[in-house]
Amino acid sequence: xxxxxxxxxxxxxxxxxxxxxxxxxxxxxxxxxxxxxxxxxxxxxxxxxxxxxxxxxxxxxxxxxxxxxxxxxxxxxxxxxxxxxxxxxxxxxxxxxxxxxxxxxxxxxxxxxxxxxxxxxxxxxxxxxxxxxxxxxxxxxxxxxxxxxxxxxxxxxxxxxxxxxxxxxxxxxxxxxxxxxxxxxxxxxxxxxxxxxxxxxxxxxxxxxxxxxxxxxxxxxxxxxxxxxxxxxxxxxxxxxxxxxxxxxxxxxxxxxxxxxxxxxxxxxxxxxxxxxxxxxxxxxxxxxxxxxxxxxxxxxxxxxxxxxxxxxxxxxxxxxxxxxxxxxxxxxxxxxxxxxxxxxxxxxxxxxxxxxxxxxxxxxxxxxxxxxxxxxxxxxxxxxxxxx
Amino acid sequence: xxxxxxxxxxxxxxxxxxxxxxxxxxxxxxxxxxxxxxxxxxxxxxxxxxxxxxxxxxxxxxxxxxxxxxxxxxxxxxxxxxxxxxxxxxxxxxxxxxxxxxxxxxxxxxxxxxxxxxxxxxxxxxxxxxxxxxxxxxxxxxxxxxxxxxxxxxxxxxxxxxxxxxxxxxxxxxxxxxxxxxxxxxxxxxxxxxxxxxxxxxxxxxxxxxxxxxxxxxxxxxxxxxxxxxxxxxxxxxxxxxxxxxxxxxxxxxxxxxxxxxxxxxxxxxxxxxxxxxxxxxxxxxxxxxxxxxxxxxxxxxxxxxxxxxxxxxxx
Amino acid sequence: xxxxxxxxxxxxxxxxxxxxxxxxxxxxxxxxxxxxxxxxxxxxxxxxxxxxxxxxxxxxxxxxxxxxxxxxxxxxxxxxxxxxxxxxxxxxxxxxxxxxxxxxxx
Amino acid sequence: xxxxxxxxxxxxxxxxxxxxxxxxxxxxxxxxxxxxxxxxxxxxxxxxxxxxxxxxxxxxxxxxxxxxxxxxxxxxxxxxxxxxxxxxxxxxxxxxxxxxxxxxxxxxxxxxxxxxxxxxxxxxxxxxxxxxxxxxxxxxxxxxxxxxxxxxxxxxxxxxxxxxxxxx
Numbered sequence: 001x002x003x004x005x006x007x008x009x010x011x012x013x014x015x016x017x018x019x020x021x022x023x024x025x026x027x028x029x030x031x032x033x034x035x036x037x038x039x040x041x042x043x044x045x046x047x048x049x050x051x052x053x054x055x056x057x058x059x060x061x062x063x064x065x066x067x068x069x070x071x072x073x074x075x076x077x078x079x080x081x082x083x084x085x086x087x088x089x090x091x092x093x094x095x096x097x098x099x100x101x102x103x104x105x106x107x108x109x110x111x112x113x114x115x116x117x118x119x120x121x122x123x124x125x126x127x128x129x130x131x132x133x134x135x136x137x138x139x140x141x142x143x144x145x146x147x148x149x150x151x152x153x154x155x156x157x158x159x160x161x162x163x164x165x166x167x168x169x170x171x172x173x174x175x176x177x178x179x180x181x182x183x184x185x186x187x188x189x190x191x192x193x194x195x196x197x198x199x200x201x202x203x204x205x206x207x208x209x210x211x212x213x214x215x216x217x218x219x220x221x222x223x224x225x226x227x228x229x230x231x232x233x234x235x236x237x238x239x240x241x242x243x244x245x246x247x248x249x250x251x252x253x254x255x256x257x258x259x260x261x262x263x264x265x266x267x268x269x270x271x272x273x274x275x276x277x278x279x280x281x282x283x284x285x286x287x288x289x290x291x292x293x294x295x296x297x298x299x300x301x302x303x304x305x306x307x308x309x310x311x312x313x314x315x316x317x318x319x320x321x322x323x324x325x326x327x328x329x330x331x332x333x334x335x336x337x338x339x340x341x342x343x344x345x346x347x348x349x350x351x352x353x354x355x356x357x358x359x360x361x362x363x364x365x366x367x368x369x370x371x372x373x374x375x376x377x378x379x380x381x382x383x384x385x386x387x388x389x
Numbered sequence: 390x391x392x393x394x395x396x397x398x399x400x401x402x403x404x405x406x407x408x409x410x411x412x413x414x415x416x417x418x419x420x421x422x423x424x425x426x427x428x429x430x431x432x433x434x435x436x437x438x439x440x441x442x443x444x445x446x447x448x449x450x451x452x453x454x455x456x457x458x459x460x461x462x463x464x465x466x467x468x469x470x471x472x473x474x475x476x477x478x479x480x481x482x483x484x485x486x487x488x489x490x491x492x493x494x495x496x497x498x499x500x501x502x503x504x505x506x507x508x509x510x511x512x513x514x515x516x517x518x519x520x521x522x523x524x525x526x527x528x529x530x531x532x533x534x535x536x537x538x539x540x541x542x543x544x545x546x547x548x549x550x551x552x553x554x555x556x557x558x559x560x561x562x563x564x565x566x567x568x569x570x571x572x573x574x575x576x577x578x579x580x581x582x583x584x585x586x587x588x589x590x591x592x593x594x595x596x597x598x599x600x601x602x603x604x605x606x607x608x609x610x611x612x613x614x615x616x617x618x619x620x621x622x623x624x625x626x627x628x629x630x631x632x633x634x635x636x637x638x639x640x641x642x643x644x645x646x647x648x649x650x651x652x653x654x655x656x657x658x659x660x661x662x663x664x665x666x667x668x669x670x671x672x673x674x675x676x677x678x679x680x681x682x683x684x685x686x687x688x689x690x691x692x693x694x695x696x697x698x699x700x701x702x703x704x705x
Numbered sequence: 706x707x708x709x710x711x712x713x714x715x716x717x718x719x720x721x722x723x724x725x726x727x728x729x730x731x732x733x734x735x736x737x738x739x740x741x742x743x744x745x746x747x748x749x750x751x752x753x754x755x756x757x758x759x760x761x762x763x764x765x766x767x768x769x770x771x772x773x774x775x776x777x778x779x780x781x782x783x784x785x786x787x788x789x790x791x792x793x794x795x796x797x798x799x800x801x802x803x804x805x806x807x808x809x810x811x
Numbered sequence: 812x813x814x815x816x817x818x819x820x821x822x823x824x825x826x827x828x829x830x831x832x833x834x835x836x837x838x839x840x841x842x843x844x845x846x847x848x849x850x851x852x853x854x855x856x857x858x859x860x861x862x863x864x865x866x867x868x869x870x871x872x873x874x875x876x877x878x879x880x881x882x883x884x885x886x887x888x889x890x891x892x893x894x895x896x897x898x899x900x901x902x903x904x905x906x907x908x909x910x911x912x913x914x915x916x917x918x919x920x921x922x923x924x925x926x927x928x929x930x931x932x933x934x935x936x937x938x939x940x941x942x943x944x945x946x947x948x949x950x951x952x953x954x955x956x957x958x959x960x961x962x963x964x965x966x967x968x969x970x971x972x973x974x975x976x977x978x979x
Contacts, residue, residue, distance in 0.1 A: 032522045040600045054526075054676055143600045145591060145673025151426040211670070217592055218672045370526070371675045374601045464844050495941065499871045506879035510851055513886045517844065529890060532883050539879070556941050708860070709925050711827045715834050717918030722838035724910030730843065730888055734850050737881070738834050741857040748864050750925070764865070765943040769952050771861070771869045772944070773959045779876045780966035786884045787970040790891050 032370075036065045040143050040374035043384035047361070049373060056373050059365040061358055066388040074348040079105055079315040080179065082345065087173035089350060090386040092135050095121075095128040096328035097386075098177035101348070103258070104335040105179045108322035109315060116304040117181035118260045123297045124167070124176060125326075126290040127194065130201065131160040132329035133241075133283040133290075136381040140280050141212055143378040144221045149212040156204050159197050166190060179315060181307035191298045198291040205287055213281060222277035226364035226376035229274065236363075237356040240331025241282040242380055246274030252327035259326075264296045276379040283381075314343050330354045330381055352386040399491045403480045407624040414623035414661065415442045421665045452612035457519055460609065464518035469610065469617035471511030476624045479505045483631045484558045486641055486650055497558040498550055501632055502543045505587065505625060509535040512596070515618075516606035527605025530676050531596035534586055537683040538593075542583035544691035545576040548698040549636055558636060565642050572701060576694040577637040579687055581660070584629035586679070588622055591668035595676050630660035708749045715742035727800045729789050733782070740778045744771060822863055830856035843889050850885060854878045868941055 035046035044065035050058040070089060074082045086097035099121055106113060113121075134157040141149025161171050166187055168176040176183050212218050228238070230246045243250055251268040253261045269285035271278025319341040325334035331353025338347040357380045364380075365373045416431065416439055423430025431438025456462055481492035482500045494500060509532050516528020552569060553561040570577075586593040597605035607618045634640050634656035641649030674682065715738060722735025751767040833856060836849035854877040861870040948956050 030522055030526070032526075034601075039603060141672065145594065145598060145600060146671065147422075148426050148669050149672070151428070155427065212672070215672060217674055217678075220678055221672055221675060369675060369677065371595075371598065371601050371673075461844055464848070467848070494867060496867045496871045499868070499875065503871050503875035503879060506875065509879065509883055510886070513883065513890070514844070514848070517886070517890060525890060529887070532887060536880065536883060554942065708823070708827075708863075710922055711831065713918045713921045713925075714831055716921065717914045718831070718834045718838050720917055721910055721914035724913060725838075725905055725907065727905060728843075730885065731837075731846060733888075734837050734846055734885065737850060737877075738837055738853060741853060741877075742834075745857055745860045748861060748866060748869065765947045766952070768866050768869050768944050769947045770955075771866060772872055772948070773952070773955055775869065775872055775876055776959055777962060779881050780963050782881045783884055784966050784969050784973075786881075786888045787973045790888050791973045794891070 034373070036062075040377065042139055042378065042382060045358075045377075045382065045384055045387070047373070047377070049365075049370065051370060054369045054371070056365050056368055056370060059362050059373060061361050063355075063358070063384070064388050066384045068389070070389045071348050071350065074345050076344065078343050079317070079345060082348065083178055084173065084175045087175055088385055089352070089389060090328065090330070090333075090354070090383050091172055092383050093128050093132040093329045094172060094174050095125050095177060096326060096333050097350070098174065099125060100324060100326045100328070100333045100335045100350075101337075102177050102179045103324040103326065104322050104337045105315065105317070107324050108320060108337055108339055109179070109317040111180050111308055111311065113181055113308060114305045115260070115302050116185075117306045117308075119297050119301040120182050120186060120306060121177055122259055122261065122264075123194070123294060123301075124164070124174075124182075126293045126297070127160050127163060129290045129329045130287045131157045131164075132381075133287045134160070136241075136283050136329075136378070137208065137212070137280060139378045139381070140222070140276070140375070141218075143374045144218055146212055146215070146218060149208065149218075152204070152208055152211065156201060156208075159201070163190070163194060163197060166193075178307070180311045181305070183307075185306045191301070194294060195298060198294050202288065202291055205284060209284060213277070213284065219277065221371075221375060222280060222379075223275055224273070225276045225368060225372045226379060227273060227275045228360060228364060232360075232363065233274070236360055238331070238360060239353045239356065240327070240329065240381075241279050241286065242331065242357045242360070244268065245271035245279035245282045245379075247272055250332075252325060252332055256325070258324075260297075260300075263300065264293050266293050266296075276375055279379045279381075316341070316343055325351065328353060330383065330386070331357060350386075350389060352389065354380075354382045354384075354386040358382040358387055399481065403477055403491065406480060407477050407620065407627070410627040411620040411623040412442045412446065414627055415445070415619075417658075417661065418623075418665045418668075421662060422669045425666065425669045446616065449616040450613050454612040454614060455609070457521065457609045459520040461518035461520070464514050465609075466614070468511045468515030468518060469607075469614045469621075471514060472508040473511075473617050473621040473624070475504045475507040475511075476621045476628060479628045480624075480631075482558055483628065484562045484635050484640065485631075485653075487562075487645075488559060490558055493557070493559060495555075495557045498546055498556040498561065498636070501558070501628075502539065502546060505628070506535065506539050508621060508625070512606050515610070519606075519609040521609050523602045523604075524606050524608045527596045527598075527602045527608065530602075531589060531606055533676070534589070534593065534595060534679060534683075537680055538583040538586035538687070541579050541683060541687035541691040542587060544688065544695055545573075545580040545583065546636070548573050548576045548691075548695045551695065551698050552702055561636050562640065562642060565636070565639050567639065570638065572698060573637060573694065575690055576698070577633065579691045579694065580633055580637060581663070583683075583687060584626075584633065585664055585667065586683070588625035588629060590622065590626060590664060592671040592673050593679060594668070594673060595679055598673055600673075626661060626664055627657070630657045630664065633660055709746065712742045712746040712749065715739075715745070729793070729800070733785055733789065736785075737778075737782060740782075744774050744778070747771065747774065822859075826856055826859045826863060830860070847882065847886050847889060851878055851882045854882060868944060 030051040032049050032051060033046060034040070034049055036044045046062040046065065048058075048060045048062060049056055068088070070085050073085055077085065083098055083101060086101045087094040089097040105111075134153045138150040138153030138157070141147070141153060164174060164176075165171050167190060168174050168183060170176075213222075228242065228246045230243075230248050232238075233243045233246045233248050238246075238248075239250060247270050249255075249268060249270055252258065253266075254268055266289045269282050269289065271282050317339040319339055321336065321338040323334060323336045325332050327333075332351070333353055334351030336347075336349040336351070337345055340346040361377060361380060364376045368376065419441070420430040420437070431441035434440040434444050456465055479501055482490055482494060482497035484490045484497075490497065492500075512531045512535075513528045516524040516526075516531070519525075549561055549569070550556050552572070553564040555561060555564070585591075589596050595605075596602070597607065602608070607615055610618060634653060638656050640653040640656065643649060643652045719735045719738030719740075719742060722738060723732055726732045726735055748767055748771045751770070830853060833849040833852040837846055837853060840846050840849065854873065857877070858870040858873040861867075861873055
């Protein structure tokens with residue numbers, strides 16, 4: 001190699017274009033930037049991909065393009081004013097961030113939530129799970145080039161968003177779950193429309209299963225791609241469908257039951273191979289299970305207030321800390337709040353499942369092709385509002 | 390000189406035909422895709438949105454024609470034409486009506502296979518001259534794909550040549566009998582799939598895969614140059630459908646006179662619709678899956694078809 | 706003035722390219738020029754009556770011979786390019802005067 | 812030496828000019844992409860020459876094999892070997908008197924040896940049909956065809972060996 005370099009520097013002509021001095025950047029040693037603005041990064045993620053031909057040798061996610069300092073911003077707002085900020089974390093599933101934060105604050109301030117409010121929270125969060133999983137499934141379709149799957153899945157998501165719009169006026173940032181309950185009671189006839197949606201959604205899910213996951217090309221594209229070992233999933237703190245796709249039976253709704261979840265009969269779908277197909281299939285079945293929970297929640301829902309009475313306008317929890325977590329669409333979403341007894345949080349920390357899941361990308365993508373990289377990234381279902389915070 | 394003038398007229402006619410085919414193809418694709426995706430598709434510009442593509446074309450002509458700073462400017466500007474011209478030329482050997490093909494040559498079948506293959510050079514030039522890694526990867530994928538699918542496509546057409554005993558399209562049409570549809574059905578399927586791959590359409594749109602390569606080899610093109618690439622794609626789709634409808638499905642042989650032309654048009658439209666349908670319902674293959682599909686399934690199938698046809702040819 | 710002169714010029718240009726070029730790709734392209742010129746010459750000359758009266762080269766035989774020649778030359782070009790790419794990737798050299806080793810350098 | 816003005820002579824002059832011009836660009840250009848493009852033009856003019864000699868099948872085969880096949884391989888090789896980040900890829904030549912002398916001398920020899928044997932005008936030829944071609948290839952020239960097929964197979968295998976061996 002020394003001799004070559006001497007030759008090229010002596011002649012000097014080949015320097016810029018020659019193979020000898022730049023052999024690292026021939027077609028088999030490409031370094032390409034996927035993102036920060038790229039159709040398949042599902043937000044503003046940048047992945048530096050080292051390619052050998054089409055094979056990914058190394059994929060480094062570069063995060064922080066959507067960092068807004070939300071955790072720090074919370075320290076300058078009152079406890080209640082932080083709720084709208086949590087909307088902006090996981091903008092595909094705002095209800096979860098709302099609820100997780102509210103649960104932590106309620107635990108800290110020892111607020112008891114009315115039972116109807118708990119039911120409503122479960123109801124909207126399961127609807128949210130459907131919306132989020134539809135987004136993930138649609139993205140899997142878009143990543144593999146199945147545009148119609150994308151449209152079908154987004155159509156289902158749109159139905160949920162329309163229901164939410166009717167419920168609280170917002171389509172993405174709901175600010176619906178508040179410390180002490182929920183902001184407003186359900187509109188007239190809303191539960192009927194939700195039941196109707198759940199009925200139709202099951203049919204749509206079966207159709208999507210046939211259209212996309214039953215397709216030979218989609219199976220070839222998803223099966224055996226990005227296989228996540230269950231031990232690795234546990235070791236890296238993966239959760240949600242990413243871990244369950246590998247067969248890790250970990251669902252906070254079952255294993256650390258919160259709210260009224262113990263009263264519902266539902267299953268936790270588990271994958272066996274841990275590849276992109278199993279993760280997508282898990283999401284599909286979870287949407288089925290969410291339909292079951294929705295129907296049970298509506299049939300069991302009691303009458304009553306939706307907000308704790310006599311809550312002060314300005315929450316002022318006693319000094320101390322609290323941690324609570326819920327099962328979001330992406331996995332275990334934890335919130336840790338510290339109070340110094342003032343009207344503002346001393347510290348708010350989010351344990352975001354999307355961040356932990358995204359960390360698996362270099363591990364899963366290595367050795368696969370560039371086309372698989374985007375599929376794997378999509379199967380991890382990262383939401384960068386939550387990753388970067 | 391009359392040959393030159395005649396050629397010029399046919400050239401202009403072919404250019405117009407491709408332009409119309411592309412305009413109609415885009416509109417038809419958007420309509421069919423809309424129906425598949427539970428939408429309506431274009432509807433406001435003209436009746437049923439038929440003028441939408443013309444409006445889009447005007448927009449594309451008026452858009453800024455961006456040339457990347459680092460690009461090899463002359464090659465960059467040349468590439469779309471190198472892609473388009475062979476596709477336009479391939480229209481000339483299609484037998485449009487009984488005893489009529491714009492360029493009636495004794496090697497027409499081979500001409501139709503060989504000439505569109507030249508557009509891969511334009512794709513390579515475009516991908517290379519953009520000085521864009523995505524474009525380069527797209528171009529290399531396109532070249533590998535098009536070379537691989539030329540083989541099964543040529544073998545599939547060859548079975549017709551064996552049946553007809555000639556590679557002049559009009560001779561093939563003259564010798565055509567409805568039994569050929571049954572005899573060459575696998576060959577037709579191979580031809581149809583390989584044609585989709587040749588024109589880089591879904592599920593074989595790997596060179597321009599928007600989910601990973603953004604737009605592949607024409608990622609850096611804009612405005613009218615971009616639309617020339619798209620016109621080549623739609624032109625290629627229509628040309629492949631016309632040729633397949635003629636030599637495989639009999640085209641105008643079904644009915645005499647003008648009725649035959651209508652059948653031919655209907656068959657072509659059916660093939661175009663099938664291509665659109667496949668594109669909008671199927672996911673995209675991966676590059677290595679595409680290659681193994683070409684070499685492990687398509688090529689052997691075409692060879693088996695050829696052998697079968699060669700054996701049964703005396704009885705047909 | 707006839708095609709013999711044109712083909713000879715093409716052949717001479719190709720030969721000059723082979724001798725003067727330093728980059729293997731350019732050398733290979735020049736070889737292709739020579740091959741093309743030679744095939745054109747062969748096909749053109751074979752069709753001439755002065756030769757066909759002696760050798761009896763009918764158009765079909767010319768075409769068949771030309772076709773076989775074409776295929777052989779294309780195969781040679783493919784193998785040549787494959788070797789070239791393999792050598793250049795393993796040694797990192799694409800210049801003819803750099804490629805002087807018959808075997809790996811120790 | 813004044814050729815009559817006819818379609819055939821126009822084609823001849825055009826083919827001569829374009830083929831010599833593109834060959835000259837291939838030999839003298841310093842830009843690798845210009846080289847590839849003019850090589851493609853040269854391949855097309857060779858097809859044109861075949862057409863000029865009334866061998867349409869040969870012309871289409873030339874387009875299929877060379878312009879559609881070999882040229883793509885050349886472009887592949889260029890892309891694999893010379894991806895440059897900045898600036899134009901430069902091809903280097905050593906223009907020496909020796910090579911000029913050898914090239915001109917050999918070309919001159921070829922012309923001189925054939926000069927008195929070749930008539931000026933191009934003779935009218937029968938247009939070979941593909942059936943005829945097939946009869947010859949599978950008849951008298953069957954051994955040649957078999958030999959070339961074998962050669963192609965060997966070429967395929969050797970390309971696979973070259974790349975397969977390198978992968979290890």
